[in-house]
Amino acid sequence: MNKLAIGIDIGGTNTDIGLVNPDGKVLQRRGLKTQEYDDSDRYIHDMAEVVRALMVENGLTEVGGVGIGAPNAHFDTGCIGANTANLRMKEEIPLCEKLSALLGLPVTLSNDADAAAIGEHIYGGAKLMQHFVTITLGTGVGSGIFVDGRLIHGHGCMAGELGHAIVNPLSDRLCSCGRKGCLEMYASARGICQTYREEAAKGELPDHFKSAELTCKDVGEMAVAGDPLALKTYDTTAYWLAIGMANAASFCSPEAFFLMGGPTRAGEALLRPLRRYFAENLLYIYKDRISIQLSELQANDAAVLGAAALIHLK
């Protein structure tokens, strides 16, 4: 589609709304504070107002449509499911139907991890690829799977929960899903911080290592600076991520994995051990056939681009 599109990324804290061209450039963006809303009708109304404002300010009378990436989103029904973690609006939200009615535009909704995969396919490093997996490392671990040139939705649109693949059944790390040893418990920001604390607890701790305020960004920056504990943390992170990726490779045979999200800013501190552990654990038939790359989407724009790609894919 050779038109501008609106991409909306719904996060627990912020809702980013951007005007995106077909080349994957965010021309203008606005935001809403998601946490301020406990009423979905008011939320959708304000979202529509922002979309209209973006169109008016850019002299547009029409756009190709509105693509939305959100947690707990159901592509088939166009709804955000009830009781979504991190949203104050706890009822099921029929977002596509209501926003489309307000704007008179087509609205498409997808799981945020799936939207990221579509974004990589339309604008990023996976442009010519038929088979690939994107893995988003952040508060959680999400994944989107393309096979034979198509995004895999699965029964109930719940395919691609790689973050909840159990990679370490002997782990005592309890996941938000109620089980132990999920990939998310090792490769999410929270998991990385926990690994760091566990590694640090083995030795004599300088005060700042004890801080409850320690963030994954801190650990990443320390790793880039060559801090041995942080590098060990990323080595452990890479090990469990590689196990999850090697298993994923066995059931969908991708050409590449694309990694995105905050923890990937550690760069080679993550990628070097990841490539080694992946090669060590990969079934031999895939040897040297699968690349591991960082996403080519600009970090700040990735989610909005992914959402807009839902429209540009059509």
Ligand SMILES: [Zn+2]
């Ligand atoms: Zn889990």
